[in-house]
Amino acid sequence: MTSYTIGQIAQQAEVGVETIRYYERLGLIVAPSRRPSGYRVFSEEAVRRLRFIRRAKHLGFSLREISELLELRFHDGGSCKEVRSRASNKIIEVEAKIADLQRIQRALTTLASACPGSGPAAACPILDALDPTEETDGQA
Amino acid sequence: MTSYTIGQIAQQAEVGVETIRYYERLGLIVAPSRRPSGYRVFSEEAVRRLRFIRRAKHLGFSLREISELLELRFHDGGSCKEVRSRASNKIIEVEAKIADLQRIQRALTTLASACPGSGPAAACPILDALDPTEETDGQA
DNA sequence: CTTGACTCCGTAGTAGGGTACAGGGTGCAC
DNA sequence: GTGCACCCTGTACCCTACTACGGAGTCAAG
Structure with missing residues (x-):
């Protein structure tokens, strides 16, 4: 069960770190678990989700619509x-x-x-x- | 050669009047000819173009990209x-x-x-x- | 020839979707 | 045990694409 920091998944999904936090605030991605220090811990799933979002946006879906698709x-x-x-x-x-x-x-x-x-x-x-x-x- | 006012093409193309002026400012539509009073005079072509823009946007093209397509x-x-x-x-x-x-x-x-x-x-x-x-x- | 809908221009404000700090803590390699 | 990259929160700012408004002129139906 590999886990990733926010910077690692940002790189893998080709989105910015700030963008990921922004999506989390919007509820577009599931709030990740945290280390005792407060650091976010992400799974492979999150990478997939972020890539989905990135590409769906490119297809003219709004974040709201993407959220609906994901839900x-x-x-x-x-x-x-x-x-x-x-x-x-x-x-x-x-x-x-x-x-x-x-x-x-x-x-x-x-x-x-x-x-x-x-x-x-x-x-x-x-x-x-x-x-x-x-x-x-x-x-x- | 039917001609239209901005309000008429706005209605036909299902976009706002302000939006049309905005597109004109951006150079996305050809600057229409004017009546002596300054009123814009549009042709059928403009309606087609506006509808194209509206739908292309919905497909995830930015106004810049749409402009490229049209050019x-x-x-x-x-x-x-x-x-x-x-x-x-x-x-x-x-x-x-x-x-x-x-x-x-x-x-x-x-x-x-x-x-x-x-x-x-x-x-x-x-x-x-x-x-x-x-x-x-x-x-x- | 008036009146109400429509148009003009310019500027300002809004919503969506990020992006950039500031100020401070964390992790780990050396 | 310290340095440097990385993470935290929060707020502020930016870009795109409109949208609204103010103040003034225009058009055409009655």
């Missing part, structure tokens, strides 16, 4: 139905994001391949990418 | 090669985001389907989702 696993001792429905809602959101990103990806691909040819290329695939007036399902 | 189309009169390489880099980023989201999606699906069974379900698919110690390609 899904803990509440499952309670009302199973609710976990299921919350998970389902998140899945819908996630799928919408994926679809949007795929549109951007296609637009970028078009742009990149249209370019080397020549000419002014007046049509802008990027703008069309997330344009709900296209075949995009018009969700808010 | 890809304008520079193509200049150095075509650079547009291509910038587009390619963006494509890589976008693909990484899609992959991450798909991992989250799978994890949520697993979670949702594992739940109704019973038991404590100790394993947390969510945390594994974005864990680079799994088969995830370890990108920063």
Whole structure:
């Protein structure tokens, strides 16, 4: 059962020490146990969690949303139905994001391949990418 | 050639009037032409652009990144090669985001389907989702 | 030709997400 | 048994992306 200091997990998870304390204050990570001196003691789990947070943020989730995602696993001792429905809602959101990103990806691909040819290329695939007036399902 | 006031496009693009002026200050949208009175006059294009921005933000792009995405189309009169390489880099980023989201999606699906069974379900698919110690390609 | 909704500009304030000290204790290598 | 890196708490500050306001001009319906 390897344990780590805050500096060690900060390095492993590629986040700042202050950030970890900040997340702890927000309740985003479980408050770690302490040595008699007051030093925080972290487990491997914390590294995983921090990395999850870092990447989820990069996907446009707020800390609040990330917290909700993470909590899904803990509440499952309670009302199973609710976990299921919350998970389902998140899945819908996630799928919408994926679809949007795929549109951007296609637009970028078009742009990149249209370019080397020549000419002014007046049509802008990027703008069309997330344009709900296209075949995009018009969700808010 | 329909034209719109700032309030009209704000409503259409579902953003605030102040936000549009803010984006203009940042150079994120093209400075619109003006009536003699000073009132801004927007075209359909502006609505599309604003909607693009709104959705791209939701995908975790910063305004700076969005600006870069949007600029890809304008520079193509200049150095075509650079547009291509910038587009390619963006494509890589976008693909990484899609992959991450798909991992989250799978994890949520697993979670949702594992739940109704019973038991404590100790394993947390969510945390594994974005864990680079799994088969995830370890990108920063 | 008035009135109420809308627009202008500039500046200031807010929320989210950190980041940086200051002032002090801890751990361990030498 | 001391030095230096590291940790503690708390407060203050920073950046991004808005959002609100004040004071004044504009537009168009009645």
